[in-house]
Amino acid sequence: MATLDVLILLAFVAYAVWQGFSAKRVASQNLEEYFLAGRSLPGWKAGLSMAATQFAADTPLFVTGLVATAGIFYLWRPFWIFTLAFLLLGFVLSASWRRAGVLTDAELTEIRYGSAPAATLRGLKAIYFGVVINCAVLAMVLIAATRIAEPFLLWDQWLPAAIFDRVVDLVRTIGVPLVPMSETADGTFILDTISWASVPYDGADEMVWILSARNLISILAIVAVTTLYSTTGGLRSVVATDIVQLGIMLVGTVIFAGYVLSEVGGLGALSEQIRASFPDDGSAGITGNQILAFTPSQAKDISFAVMATMLVHWLVHMYADGTGYLAQRTMACRTDADAKRASIIFAFVQVVGRSLIWLPIALGVLVLFPPAEGLAGELLAADREATYVRGMSDLLPAGVLGLLLTGMLAALASTVDTHLNWGSSYLTNDIFKRFLFPVLLKKEPRPRTLVWVARGSNVFILLVALGVMTQLTSIQTAWQASTLLGAGMGIVLVLRWLWWRMTAWGEIAAIIASLVLAPILIFTVPAENQATRLFVMAIGGTLAGVLASYISGPESTEHLKRFYRRARPPGFWAPIAVATGEAPNYAARRLGRSLAAMLLCATTIFCLLTGLGSWMVDSPAPTWFPFRGLWIALLLLVGIGLVPLWWKLGELTTTSDDSTA
16 A cells, blocks of 8 residues: 555544544433434435445445356345335335334334333344344454455554564464455365465465454454444444545545446447357356346346345345334434435435446456456355455555545445444343343433443444454354344334234244244255245244234234324224224325335336446346347336336425424
């Protein structure tokens, strides 16, 4: 890294720390100020913060590897299809999340359900989401960051040997290499080192421990800065740094894309070289058209199972109703309309904006750095992912490299700061405030005391995540199990908003069914049959939840009336609506209107993404529509033409707080 690159990076660090301390005083007042910024966020800030959090440092590397090995169409399943979940939150549920007036989604449990099991369910969710899932995600994000930090943060050259050698001894004692690795078919490991060469690893290579020490220092430096500003300033500092981080990342990535395209000769030459390198005879394992395809008819190895999984994955997911940091940003908005706009802005930036920037880079480095002979599977994917960082190092001059590296490290920080803030909200609000103080200590805590508990919880979560990071194999297994568990809970979490008959016992039954089914499916259904796993889990968890809700009987009418008046949920609430003096179909009509707006907005996003993306990379039209130019024009016209419809249906022109409407 040149001096200019270091100065750019240090400037962002200084800004982030300044934001933390500038927001410290107001954040220290109470938990609502600390975790929800006093419910004062405008929609654009909340939406950009959501996008920044999901703009993780390792995501462009994953996109690069997936495009090279499977083609553009396969980005639908892990990324683009979740547009539906984002817009479900925005158009259908965001206003109710905000009106509920809760601090965390775990707290919602006792607001929605009045029966005794609700408190137990709240505590279980706080531990599961706040510690187990949260720390697993943090650990994987931190270890993934080593691919970015390793070639640029050269601590062995910057620090005195006496200090650096101590760190080397530490990581050797821990015995876990903090370098990217892939397992071969015979069970041995290959390291993807800073030279981007695949090097066999036998457990004793000195280079491995030097690189691991370098990466450990990088991780600790990043989390130290992140913890400092997020712990002091709360959500206000997190959002402020998120927005700047997103801007740096977008600008840096656009410039990177420009350098890549200049190197390959422009967009036209890019698609030509892709097709030349991957001919139609399939000799390269995948054709150029399959790499460039946005639609299933031209993509590689598309089966009914692949399509079915893609179409339902957004719904059979533990965050299907926004549960987590997305709901936190929604609840922090100042009005219902702001909460809606936040999710819509997030969806456009997340799906259309960043995808159209990443695609030329992913395709360009595929041309500039062809894959080595004999690589396949995980080794090929790892090799392709590394080319993103290699492109940064080889193509970008000083200043531009510093800008993009700062953006990527800041992207890592934005993910870490969100998970620290969000995770500590569970421990503080749903464990300490709800159970520890009133039940064990027999007293009510002061607001400032809870803020200090929140700050301590940040540190606790970080320490747990660092510990989990040393157990990478078990993380992967745990994450696989948690994904299946989420598939059993996703529909039930949406139903608690839309259907008055859902009960706390229904959610508990869905969790129990998922816990029983997850290990069975992992051991009996091969990993490549992920579609089967998800479908079985979704059906089993949902049936268990619905049946348990019927058997246990509905929550009390008085409690449901209080929740209905407070949150104004859409959907099937006819008996409760009548009990509160409303027309029986009022909530159902609102659901229908919101779903229509959601689907129309999703169509706009998908049309703009596919139309603009197909034009940029010369993607082929579907086999059933032979005129490529007309196909692109039709997509753009439909996408733009639908905007006034979903804008009006979604009531996005409202500026006042309609929480009492």
